[in-house]
Amino acid sequence: xxxxxxxxxxxxxxxxxxxxxxxxxxxxxxxxxCGTCSATCVVNPFRNDFNPRxxxxxxxxxxENVLDSVEPWYCAVCYLCTERCPREVKPAAVxxxxxxxxxxxxxxxxxxxxxxxxxxxxxxLFEIDDFTNFMREDMGLPPIExxxxxxxxxxxxxxxxxxxxKGEES
Amino acid sequence: xxxxYLYFPGCNIPYRENQYELSARAVAEKLGIKLHDRPFNCCGxxxxxxxxxxxxxxxxxxxxIAEEEGMDLVALCNGCYKTLRxxxxxxxxxxxxREKVNQGLSRIxxxxxxxxxxHHILQLISERITPEHIVKKxxxxxxxxxxxxxxxxxxxxxxxxxxxxxxxxxxxxxxVVRYKDMDKCCGAPLLAxxxxxxxxxxxxxxxxxxxxxxxxAVTMCPFCQVSLDGLQVKAEQEFNETYDVPSLYITxxxxxxxxxxPEKLGIGENKKDPSAVLARVMV
Numbered sequence: 001x002x003x004x005x006x007x008x009x010x011x012x013x014x015x016x017x018x019x020x021x022x023x024x025x026x027x028x029x030x031x032x033x034c035g036t037c038s039a040t041c042v043v044n045p046f047r048n049d050f051n052p053r054x055x056x057x058x059x060x061x062x063x064e065n066v067l068d069s070v071e072p073w074y075c076a077v078c079y080l081c082t083e084r085c086p087r088e089v090k091p092a093a094v095x096x097x098x099x100x101x102x103x104x105x106x107x108x109x110x111x112x113x114x115x116x117x118x119x120x121x122x123x124x125l126f127e128i129d130d131f132t133n134f135m136r137e138d139m140g141l142p143p144i145e146x147x148x149x150x151x152x153x154x155x156x157x158x159x160x161x162x163x164x165x166k167g168e169e170s
Numbered sequence: 171x172x173x174x175y176l177y178f179p180g181c182n183i184p185y186r187e188n189q190y191e192l193s194a195r196a197v198a199e200k201l202g203i204k205l206h207d208r209p210f211n212c213c214g215x216x217x218x219x220x221x222x223x224x225x226x227x228x229x230x231x232x233x234x235i236a237e238e239e240g241m242d243l244v245a246l247c248n249g250c251y252k253t254l255r256x257x258x259x260x261x262x263x264x265x266x267x268r269e270k271v272n273q274g275l276s277r278i279x280x281x282x283x284x285x286x287x288x289h290h291i292l293q294l295i296s297e298r299i300t301p302e303h304i305v306k307k308x309x310x311x312x313x314x315x316x317x318x319x320x321x322x323x324x325x326x327x328x329x330x331x332x333x334x335x336x337x338x339x340x341x342x343x344x345x346v347v348r349y350k351d352m353d354k355c356c357g358a359p360l361l362a363x364x365x366x367x368x369x370x371x372x373x374x375x376x377x378x379x380x381x382x383x384x385x386x387a388v389t390m391c392p393f394c395q396v397s398l399d400g401l402q403v404k405a406e407q408e409f410n411e412t413y414d415v416p417s418l419y420i421t422x423x424x425x426x427x428x429x430x431x432p433e434k435l436g437i438g439e440n441k442k443d444p445s446a447v448l449a450r451v452m453v
Contacts, residue, residue, distance in 0.1 A: 022222065023222050023223075024222065042354055042355045042371065043355075043360065043367070043371075046367050046370050046371065047367065070363070073219065073363060074360070074363060074364075074367075076318075076355045076357075076359040076360055076371075077218075077318075077359060078318040078322065078354070078355040078359075079318060079319075079322035079323045080318075080322070080354070080355075082322070082323055083322055083323070083324060092323075096218060096219060096222065097222075099219040099220070100219070100220070100221060100222055103219065103220045103221060104221075108219075108220060109363065111362045111363055112219055112220065112362065113220075115216050115362060116216060116217055116220060119211075119212050119216055119217060119228070123211035123212060123228075124181050124211055124212050125181035125182070125185075125212055125216055126181050126182075126184075126185035126186075128184055128185065132184065132185065135188070136184065136188060139188055139192055139436065140192070141184075141188060141191060141192060141195070142207050144179065144184045144209075145209045146209075147209055147211055151278050152211065154277045154278050155227055155228070155231055155274065155275075155277065155278050156224055156227065157277055159221060159223060159224040159227065159274070160220075160221045160223070160224065161217060161220055161221035161223075161224030161225075162224075164220055164221065
């Protein structure tokens with residue numbers, strides 16, 4: 001995934017509709033570009049290209065390559081912008097909706113896919129092996145029992161998440 | 171049943187931050203809070219960016235198990251707390267969403283009805299602890315660090331974590347350090363894409379604490395602790411700076427003040443060794 005170079009020649013009125021269909025994307029059109037989100041953002045000072053106001057503008061204009069960009073994935077989801085947004089756009093949720101739409105189209109940064117590999121298989125981020133449980137026992141803590149993997153695969157059966165993890169996205 | 175809770179460990183704590191669980195269990199026991207264990211899955215937080223509905227299914231499986239047991243959930247991790255609390259509240263309020271989620275849960279023979287609540291351990295502790303429980307004082311300048319998800323989004327997360335954390339530090343005998351970054355991102359969420367940025371954010375927090383002469387930091391989340399503790403050590407090496415603000419979990423601090431032995435609180439597991447400071451400030 002690349003840094004965001006907006007391509008204004010390829011715009012689609014469908015993009016904003018798609019974002020609004022995702023939970024959290026509903027209020028994207030309220031944005032009047034005041035920039036409170038970007039001024040509040042804790043990530044922006046360390047990465048100028050992560051600019052929530054700009055990402056939201058791209059999305060509203062229908063600049064489709066916002067979905068190819070890694071920038072929305074840099075959101076730390078700290079919700080400072082959401083608390084301060086005067087239009088109640090809920091920028092963190094809008095960015096989450098943009099990520100969901102990107103993921104739906106198979107555009108997930110490798111790191112985020114890797115994080116979810118264990119979760120899709122064993123239901124947890126980290127596998128607690130015998131050694132870790134032995135250490136826990138040594139500290140006087142009860143063991144962490146593994147989950148029924150079949151139950152986890154049934155739980156996510158037919159979801160977009162299952163398709164994304166199998167590489168069968170639309 | 172009022173003091174029986176289902177302990178939600180999440181993914182991080184049993185994997186690399188067992189001292190938080192150890193100290194929380196020790197403090198909870200002294201306060202009469204009974205923690206029960208069940209096989210829970212990831213809270214759902216990690217799946218949100220890919221598919222919010224699937225993330226909600228992960229949250230809902232945990233909530234359904236708690237409902238089956240008839241006990242509220244208590245989380246130690248801010249990320250788990252926020253994720254389960256938001257999911258639970260949405261499932262309580264939104265009947266259509268609950269139906270959709272229950273359709274998914276029916277594949278594993280479970281259901282969410284809306285009968286339990288989700289709490290943070292700090293909330294349960296602060297409701298029960300009294301000055302009578304305190305037998306030692308930690309007379310240090312202590313910087314409270316709530317992180318994000320104990321205080322935001324305030325629409326869902328609203329137990330007054332900042333005030334409670336400050337209150338607990340005072341109760342333990344500490345002097346509360348006021349500084350600007352108490353509820354800002356610790357940097358941990360950025361580690362997935364850029365370790366450099368994660369360390370940079372952690373460094374900024376350490377510099378703010380250092381500027382106000384904090385001797386200790388106190389956290390209430392394993393992600394925040396990984397940043398202020400482990401990343402502090404890395405930032406000191408990378409930036410060739412010294413912050414020297416060891417970080418304790420709030421349950422470790424309270425445990426010490428309640429007279430629980432440091433080894434029963436896993437103090438030795440912390441990356442930035444707090445023993446020199448503690449030897450100086452404990453009375």
